[in-house]
Amino acid sequence: MANGYNGKILHVNLTSGQMSVEEPDDAFYRKYMGGSAMAMHYLLNDIPAGVDPLGPDNVLVLALSVVTGTAISGQSRMTAAAKSPLTGAIGDSQGGGFFPAELKFAGFDAIVIKGKAEKPVYLWINEGSYELRDAAHLWGKITGEAERYIKKELGDNKVEVLQIGPAGEKGVRFAGIFSMSNRANGRTGMGAVMGSKNLKAVVVRGKKRPDVADKEGLRKLAKWGVTHLKDSGIAGLGKFGTAETTGANQVLGTLPTYNYNSGVFDKWEAIDGTTMYDTVLKGAAEGKQDRIGRDTCYACTVRCKRVVEITEGKYKVDPKYGGPEYETTSTFGNYCAVDDLAAISKANELCNKYGMDTISCGATISWAFEAFNEGKLTLDDTDGLDLTWGNA
Ligand code: SF4
Structure with missing residues (x-):
């Protein structure tokens, strides 16, 4: 597998509850790289024409880049993309914080989410393992509260929580997706899409650092940045x-x-x-x-x-x-x-x-x-x- 990647894309079908891991080859990563380009690959292939953006057939993709999770400034970004309920066209929104890096550490380069859960759920990804958990008790909670509940429930204050607030649950067409309760994939209504799938949150924890071809070179570059900032x-x-x-x-x-x-x-x-x-x-x-x-x-x-x-x-x-x-x-x-x-x-x-x-x-x-x-x-x-x- 090319440096920087995990070589794993998690596919989640919320209607059936089934999940699987795709392991694309190097050619896939060279072509689609990550972020918006990788997200568009899944959107264009998997969304049926004329789909209702807030219906179960819309596809929500969370995608990282090759450098996400490396120890250098500006890399911890993630694209959230789906058909937008706000514009009716492709919705694409970037957010930062610690969630993007932690998702990489947890073992995945992207998550492709389809369908609609029968009841509110959250996706818990821990060191490469994954499960859907009940989120009925979190539905309706503001971001800060939901984050506190999840951390307590999982007994780990260091998990990163990406979630929707009540606006996403209620289908507000400019609802965003939030981590740390203050970092937003804000644009194009991606939170409403997540809410329409009854997915309250994606929670991640991991320790697997991405491989880098020239570790020493990257370290020097990061140090140069600190010195010259x-x-x-x-x-x-x-x-x-x-x-x-x-x-x-x-x-x-x-x-x-x-x-x-x-x-x-x-x-x-x-x-x-x-x-x-x-x-x-x-x-x-x-x-x-x-x-x-x-x-x-x-x-x-x-x-x-x-x-x-x-x-x-x-x-x-x-x-x-x-x-x-x-x-x-x-x-x-x-x-x-x-x-x-x-x-x-x-x-x-x-x-x-x-x-x-x-x-x-x-x-x-x-x-x-x-x-x-x-x-x-x-x-x-x-x-x-x-x-x-x-x-x-
Ligand atoms: S948003 Fe600011 S703090 Fe975050 S990666 Fe970009 S420059 Fe750094």
């Missing part, structure tokens, strides 16, 4: 997160504002990455945010993930649910002309708790803001909610 162009991404790009978009006139009727937001500095770093990141008040207000994905030295904690005021925010990316500050912020970082962080927390894509959710809300401000929606329509631009 602080002087590189991505040092700011690590320190200020993806919301660092808010100012650049403002300058370019590409900061979507008023539901993208404008490309500039005069209050952008209130919600950009620097302000987030200085105010709402966990530990910011004591100057400890670099240590406790930033998080990472497996083996990544960049540490761009945000951890927001707000303990006082109108919007308290639980750090378990992470912090907003640029796309989130953008859709809940400038799209809606909202300059309140605490409110935006709360919206991010709620989306991660209930399992919704922050981009589609925020953009939909900004559409409602525009309709309200144009007089197309009234207070009667919104049950008294005042959607005047900027009202958080």
